Amino acid sequence: xxxxxxxxxxxxxxxxxxxxxxxxxxxxxxxxxxxxxxxxxxxxxxxxxxxxxxxxxxxxxxxxxxxxxxxxxxxxxxxxxxxxxxxxxxxxxxxxxxxxxxxxxxxxxxxxxxxxxxxxxxxxxxxxxxxxxxxxxxxxxxxxxxxxxxxxxxxxxxxxxxxxxxxxxxxxxxxxxxxxxxxxxxxxxxxxxxxxxxxxxxxxxxxxxxxxxxxxxxxxxxxxxxxxxxxxxxxxxxxxxxxxxxxxxxxxxxxxxxxxxxxxxxxxxxxxxxxxxxxxxxxxxxxxxxxxxxxxxxxxxxxxxxxx
Numbered sequence: 086x087x088x089x090x091x092x093x094x095x096x097x098x099x100x101x102x103x104x105x106x107x108x109x110x111x112x113x114x115x116x117x118x119x120x121x122x123x124x125x126x127x128x129x130x131x132x133x134x135x136x137x138x139x140x141x142x143x144x145x146x147x148x149x150x151x152x153x154x155x156x157x158x159x160x161x162x163x164x165x166x167x168x169x170x171x172x173x174x175x176x177x178x179x180x181x182x183x184x185x186x187x188x189x190x191x192x193x194x195x196x197x198x199x200x201x202x203x204x205x206x207x208x209x210x211x212x213x214x215x216x217x218x219x220x221x222x223x224x225x226x227x228x229x230x231x232x233x234x235x236x237x238x239x240x241x242x243x244x245x246x247x248x249x250x251x252x253x254x255x256x257x258x259x260x261x262x263x264x265x266x267x268x269x270x271x272x273x274x275x276x277x278x279x280x281x282x283x284x285x286x287x288x289x290x291x292x293x294x295x296x297x298x299x300x301x302x303x304x305x306x307x308x309x310x311x312x313x314x315x316x317x318x319x320x321x322x323x324x325x326x327x328x329x330x331x332x333x334x335x336x337x338x339x340x341x342x343x344x345x346x347x348x349x350x351x352x353x354x355x356x357x358x359x360x361x362x363x364x365x366x367x368x369x370x371x372x373x374x375x376x377x378x379x380x381x382x383x384x385x386x387x388x389x390x391x392x393x
Contacts, residue, residue, distance in 0.1 A: 105126045106125050112210060118186050119185070120190075123180050124181070128177055131200045132152065132200050134150065134151055137206075138193070139192055140193075148161065149164065156174050169185055179196055186214050189214075195207055213311075224246040225245055227241070227242070230327060235328065241297070241308050243310030244292050245289075247291065247314060257313070258310055261323070304326055
């Protein structure tokens with residue numbers, strides 16, 4: 086298992102609830118497009134706000150900071166004096182706007198805030214910029230979906246076709262689901278032992294697997310395979326892990342059968358109750374008739390004795 090720079094960074098912050106909110110976890114855009122990375126915060130939380138960028142396998146880089154009481158902001162390093170990067174800090178926002186996207190803008194962007202000794206960081210938004218540049222260093226292919234039953238095991242495949250770059254490659258797996266999950270769930274760090282070189286070319290084809298054992302409903306979601314190579318990140322279209330529809334049909338059928346059985350039991354119980362009540366009434370009427378006959382006989386017998 087691999088640990089990214091962000092994971093190590095987060096461990097030093099703590100597990101408190103985040104007060105900065107990033108709505109989108111994954112964004113796929115085209116080179117040349119414009120992008121607004123949105124981040125909002127509570128009015129009474131934090132005094133300084135930041136944006137960080139991380140390329141897979143590299144350290145965090147500070148993009149910008151601003152002080153909310155005077156709205157002054159600063160860009161750092163390669164982002165300073167770059168007209169493509171701007172901040173929108175009005176109305177409790179810390180939105181990072183990037184125009185004319187380049188493939189090198191791919192990466193994970195983190196919004197953060199600080200106050201005194203407290204530092205809070207968002208979940209991050211991973212941006213994948215796609216373009217027609219022939220120098221793109223890798224192509225990533227994934228199957229569209231995998232259907233499973235609870236308790237099954239499944240292996241997700243990721244085929245990476247690399248270009249002529251001789252630098253080290255790292256492959257990462259992300260999971261996107263309704264439940265909040267860590268971004269990176271598994272890494273293949275810089276190993277080439279699963280790769281084959283095509284004859285008479287410098288192109289490699291690498292296959293990476295992510296086994297999932299004893300599948301349950303917490304494993305449902307879309308799994309993305311990403312490769313970081315020569316300063317670029319390329320993310321696959323994702324493989325959706327979902328449960329067979331037959332399983333849902335069976336659940337609905339059993340639920341319906343249970344409901345029908347419950348209704349039937351209630352009706353039978355009511356019928357038995359009515360039959361029992363009717364029998365009790367009939368017995369009571371019969372008892373009263375027999376008792377009246379007995380009394381009449383006694384009276385008649387007593388009258389006969391008096392007449393004699």
